Amino acid sequence: MRQINRKLNRRQFLGSLGVSATALGAGALLIQPEKRAGASTAGAKKYAMVIDTNRCTCCHGCTIACLSENNVPDGKYRSWVKKIAKGRYPDTSFHFLPRLCNQCEDAPCLNLCPTGATYRTEEDGVVHVDREICVGCHVCIDACPYGARFFNPITNTADKCDFCYHRITAGVEPACVTACTGRARIFGDLNDPQSEIIKYLNAHSTQTIRADLDTRPKVHYVAADAAILGADYSAL
Amino acid sequence: MNEVIQHIHWINHGVALGYLIAFYLYFFALAEGTHIVSHLSWLYYRQDNYRPLEKVGSFLPFVILSLVSFFLIADLGHPERALTMSYNWNWTAPVAYGFYVVLLCIISYAFHSYYLFLPEMVVKAREGSVFAGLYKLLTGGLADGTADEIRQRHHGKERFWASTSVTMSIVGLIYLGFMLSSFKGRVAWNSAVMIFIFIGQGLSTGAAFLILFAQLKNALGSASASNFKDQDRYLSGLARFFKYALLVQALIWAIYLMQLKFVGQGGQAMINLLVSGPRSGQFWFLQVGAGLVLPFVLMLFKSGRDQWLLRVIAALAAMVGAFYGIANLFIGGQMLPMTSFQLEQVPYEPDKLIFAAIMVAAILLIFVLSYKMLPYENIQSEEA
Numbered sequence A: 001m002r003q004i005n006r007k008l009n010r011r012q013f014l015g016s017l018g019v020s021a022t023a024l025g026a027g028a029l030l031i032q033p034e035k036r037a038g039a040s041t042a043g044a045k046k047y048a049m050v051i052d053t054n055r056c057t058c059c060h061g062c063t064i065a066c067l068s069e070n071n072v073p074d075g076k077y078r079s080w081v082k083k084i085a086k087g088r089y090p091d092t093s094f095h096f097l098p099r100l101c102n103q104c105e106d107a108p109c110l111n112l113c114p115t116g117a118t119y120r121t122e123e124d125g126v127v128h129v130d131r132e133i134c135v136g137c138h139v140c141i142d143a144c145p146y147g148a149r150f151f152n153p154i155t156n157t158a159d160k161c162d163f164c165y166h167r168i169t170a171g172v173e174p175a176c177v178t179a180c181t182g183r184a185r186i187f188g189d190l191n192d193p194q195s196e197i198i199k200y201l202n203a204h205s206t207q208t209i210r211a212d213l214d215t216r217p218k219v220h221y222v223a224a225d226a227a228i229l230g231a232d233y234s235a236l
Numbered sequence B: 001m002n003e004v005i006q007h008i009h010w011i012n013h014g015v016a017l018g019y020l021i022a023f024y025l026y027f028f029a030l031a032e033g034t035h036i037v038s039h040l041s042w043l044y045y046r047q048d049n050y051r052p053l054e055k056v057g058s059f060l061p062f063v064i065l066s067l068v069s070f071f072l073i074a075d076l077g078h079p080e081r082a083l084t085m086s087y088n089w090n091w092t093a094p095v096a097y098g099f100y101v102v103l104l105c106i107i108s109y110a111f112h113s114y115y116l117f118l119p120e121m122v123v124k125a126r127e128g129s130v131f132a133g134l135y136k137l138l139t140g141g142l143a144d145g146t147a148d149e150i151r152q153r154h155h156g157k158e159r160f161w162a163s164t165s166v167t168m169s170i171v172g173l174i175y176l177g178f179m180l181s182s183f184k185g186r187v188a189w190n191s192a193v194m195i196f197i198f199i200g201q202g203l204s205t206g207a208a209f210l211i212l213f214a215q216l217k218n219a220l221g222s223a224s225a226s227n228f229k230d231q232d233r234y235l236s237g238l239a240r241f242f243k244y245a246l247l248v249q250a251l252i253w254a255i256y257l258m259q260l261k262f263v264g265q266g267g268q269a270m271i272n273l274l275v276s277g278p279r280s281g282q283f284w285f286l287q288v289g290a291g292l293v294l295p296f297v298l299m300l301f302k303s304g305r306d307q308w309l310l311r312v313i314a315a316l317a318a319m320v321g322a323f324y325g326i327a328n329l330f331i332g333g334q335m336l337p338m339t340s341f342q343l344e345q346v347p348y349e350p351d352k353l354i355f356a357a358i359m360v361a362a363i364l365l366i367f368v369l370s371y372k373m374l375p376y377e378n379i380q381s382e383e384a
Helices: A010-030 A061-070 A108-112 A139-143 A175-179 A196-203 B019-045 B048-075 B079-086 B094-127 B132-139 B147-153 B155-181 B193-220 B228-261 B264-275 B280-298 B308-335 B350-373 B379-383
Strands: A047-052 A080-088 A091-099 A118-120 A127-129 A150-152 A157-159 A185-189 A219-222 B005-009
Touching (some): A061 A175, A108 A118, A108 A139, A175 A185, A185 A196, B019 B048, B019 B155, B019 B308, B048 B094, B048 B228, B079 B094, B094 B132, B094 B155, B094 B379, B147 B155, B193 B350, B228 B264, B228 B308, B264 B280, B264 B308
Parallel strands (some): A047 A219
Antiparallel strands (some): A080 A091, A080 B005, A150 A157
C-alpha cells in the first residue's frame, strides 16, 4: 500500500479553512426553509388600521374581543387600551389610546429575530410569528419599541397581534374592529384607493407612536394626545 | 408639558431577558477578556515561564464559554430547538451571528489549549505519571523528543490557533456590544459606546480573572514547580495592567453616562435609574465602589500589587462589580418603560438562578480538577 505523505502548510490550511467556511455558509443557506418575504412590503395588499381616538370610549370591548378570539393567556394582551387623565379639576380631560401591534413596515422585531420566525406575508404585509420555528429567545419582545409583544407561556413562543389573520383572510374584519362600540377602528387595504381606510386617512390628519424611530407603523391614530403616545419618563 | 397626568390604565410588559442572560453576557465578556489579556501579556513577555499563565488564560475561558452557552439554551422557550438557530438564520439579526461567534471561539480556544498543553502531556505520558492514560488518549501517541523539541515542532500550529483565538475573542467582545446597540427602541443600549463598554469590561475582568485563578493554580498546583516566583512577578505586572484597565472602564462608563444626557428624556431617565433610582445601590456601592474604586486603590501602588492577598481581593471585588455593571446596563435598560410611566419589573425566576448557580459551581469544580489533572507547569521547572 502506497503511503501518502501529505504535509499541510499554513497557506493550504488557510485555503482549506476558507473553502470549508464557505461550504458551511452555503450549506446553511441551502437547507434553510422557504425564505419568506423579509422586509419587502410590495405585495398586492397592505393591511393597516386607523384608530380615531375621538370615537373611543375606553369600553375595552376590543380588549375582551381579542382575548376571546385569539385564546390569549391570562395576564397577556394582544390589544389593550391605555387611559390617562390630564389637568386639574375643573380643567381635566381623559385620553384613550387603543394599542396593538403596529405591523411596522421596517419592523425591529423582524430584523432582530435570530431564526427568522418573525416574518411578513408578502401578499398583505402583516407581520407574523411562526410558532414552529420560534425558539422563544425573547429578543423580539425586547426589540419591539411599542411593547406590543409578549411571551406566550402556553406555546412557549413570542406572541402578538396579527390583525386576526384567520379572519381577514376569510374576508372578515379583525375581532377588535367588529367589537368596537364607537366605530373608532377602521381596518382596510392601503393599496385599494376605494377602501374606507384610504378615504379616512385622506380626510384626517394622523399620528403614529414613536415616529422618531422610523419604523413606519401601519396603525395610525387620529387626534391622539401627545402625552399618551409615548412613555412618560417624567413620572419615573 | 408641565401638565398633571394621571395614568389610569396601562399594561406593564416586564423585563423580557432576566438575570440568566445578564450572567451569560458577563461570563462571555470575562472569557473573551481573559483570553485577550493572557495573550497580550505573552506577546509582551515572550518568556517560557509565562506559559503556565497562558494556559490558564486559554483553557479556563474554553470551559466557561462551553458551559455558559447552556444559560442561553435554558432561557429559551423551546430549548430543544436551540440548534435550529444554526440554519434558520436571519441575516439582519446580530443575535443570529452569536451562534457562530461562540462556536468558533470555543473551537479555537480548544485547539489553542491543546497545543499549549501538548508537550508536557506527551512527556508526562511517557514518564508514566498518574494521569498518563489520559495524556496518551489526548495526545494520540508518544512523540519523540523533549518537551522543548515537541513545542518547537508544533510552534507554528500553536501560534496559528493563538492568533485565531485572540481574533475571535475580539470579535466576540465587539459582537456583544453590537448586539445590544442594535435594539433601536432601547435608549440605554442603542449606542456605539456599547462596544467599548464590553471591550473595557472584558479587559479589566479578564486581568482580574487571570490574577485570581493563576493564584489559585499556584495554591493548588504542583508543589515542586519552581517558577512560581516568576509567575508572581508576572501577576504583579498584570496587576498594573489591571489598574489601567479599571481606569479605562471608568472612563468609558463616564462617556456612556454623558452621552445618555444628550439623547432626550429616555437617556435622562436611564441616568436617574442608575444614579438615584432603584439600581442606584448596585451602581454606587457594587459597580463603582467595589468594582472600580476599591480595586484601583488596592492596585495603585507597587507595594499593593506585589502582595498576593491584596491582588486577590482587588480581583474578586472587580469581578463582582463588573457583574453589577452588566446587570445595571442590561436589566436597567429593560426596566425603562416603552409606553407607560412605570419602571418594568424584573421577573422572579428562582429556577433559572439555581441553574446558574449549579453551572457556576460546575465551572469552578472543573477549574480545580484541571489544576490537579492537567500539566500547567513547564516540564523544565517540574524537573528542576
